Amino acid sequence: MSALRFLWGVARTPRGAVSAAVLVLVILCALFAPWLAPYDYAIQNLPGANTSPNAAHWMGTDEFGRDLMSRIIHGARTSLSVAITAIGISVVAGMTLGAMAGYFGGIFDRVVTAVVDLTWSFPEILIALLLIAIIGTGTESIIIAIAIAYLAQFTRLTRAQVMALRSETYVEATVNLGAGHAHVIFRHLLPNAITPVIVAGMLATGDAIILEATLGFFGLGAQPPTPSWGAMMSSGTAQIFIAPWIILFPGAAIAVTVIAINLFGDALIDALDIRNRLREV
Template sequence: MIAPQSRNGGVYIENEWIEQQALEVREEKARKPFADFVAKLFKHKGAVFGAVIILLFVCTAVFASWLAPYEYDKPDISAVLQPPSAEHLFGTDEFGRDIFSRIVYGARISLRVAFVAVGISLVIGTVLGALAGYYGGVVDYIITSITDIAWSFPTTLLAIAFIAALGTGVENVIIAIALASWAGYCRVVRGQFLSLREREFVQAARILGMSDARIIFRHMLPNALAPVIVMATLELPKAIVIEASLSFLGLGAQPPEPSWGVILDSGKGLLDQAPWISFFPGLMIMLVVLGFNLFGDALRDVLDPNS
């Protein structure tokens, strides 16, 4: 697209033209209007199945206080280690607490940890990746070096290290997962910015004298978000598994909090007497991870420019 000409023949660049160029790049990458994108996404059977599972768990977390038939932390000595029945759908644990109620409330912990931790890591990684890709040079070298160091450690192991420094608890688990998982976003966004910074609309914005912040966050970042959104969707189940693992090891949520990892830990010594204690939270973890993975895979397929 050629910039409009001024009356005296000189070329000038209007803000509106810059905005239009940025919009055209977004449309070029998205290819189709949002409504068509949603229609294409939900033609994918995996997206539908995954979305249904995710919606069920989100509703369970939101309406936990209405869905749970018992208090999750109230022991009942007369109902110790009862198997699944009409009275206790998923059975009871060694203190007589209803497993179903604890799993329902545990959905709140798992989803809160996942969404908040992934949100924080996404912001950190996106900002650092944008700065590295836009400025290059020394800034890129420093950020890339830090990213490579963080990337070299397994996420769970790095999260354990942060927990060792911060202490146990759900809030510290959120911080630990966020600090351990931002590097992937940084690498993806940096790669996107390296390709975008030479585009015509970015060069025009520089000539016009727009601030770096406006160029980065108004014009370039929206064009780099598609792979980041897909990655975040696939990182959510990973965060749920890490939270459950840390709680199982006694490093995350602490009893009597109804984290799925805590419930798994309480049932590990009772597998021969009461296998339902560990079976049902393990099943919930498997289902919610399956839902996010199916939806994330479908989202990746739909956003693939070659599809």
């Protein structure tokens, strides 16, 4: 309940309120896409291809006569599910690795740090493309690729937090009382290190949406007829002078969603005073 009250307090700020409203709208579209979409996203109507926005099709139709608004609504489900699942996996794995490296130190810490620094020296898009080239295309492959691409930042952030916390008096007292390593890590260190990681994960979700759209633009993500904002923009490039709405509306959906995530994340950072806390680490 305290967490809900805190989020309500963040959402009551002007920046938080606007961004929260947009995010709630996008999430509702993703959850209730089959009921909110006015048409079936896969039904083609070739005589009505490239129809401009009108009363029947508020965002027009694509090159196959499919309702663009319906595809964008269903595309929200694809983009959000891929981004949230991938970042969720990355956060859990990164926090586990970072906590173990920061707590135990030694050769394990050096190995984890070396691998993390190596992967962090490459752009996420390059790592994702390399992994997809190995494991193949598709939604599942995109999730794995994005999760691994963003693993480094959560591992490093958690490691830094745990290294700062492990010398605290309550941790030393817990160890002296005979608590096991797992108890210390998962009951005392991670709960106190989780806040900056969760905020970083939320901000990374916006980046993951862009990365998923980029991979979808190259035809490496969700395969037809499953709608994806990136794939829709890719098909719209060939129609940009004939039917520019095919590329403009999916692009606007990506931009609005990512901006809303970043604004809400910034509101969380200000409310939690994350920047000052990280300076102290």
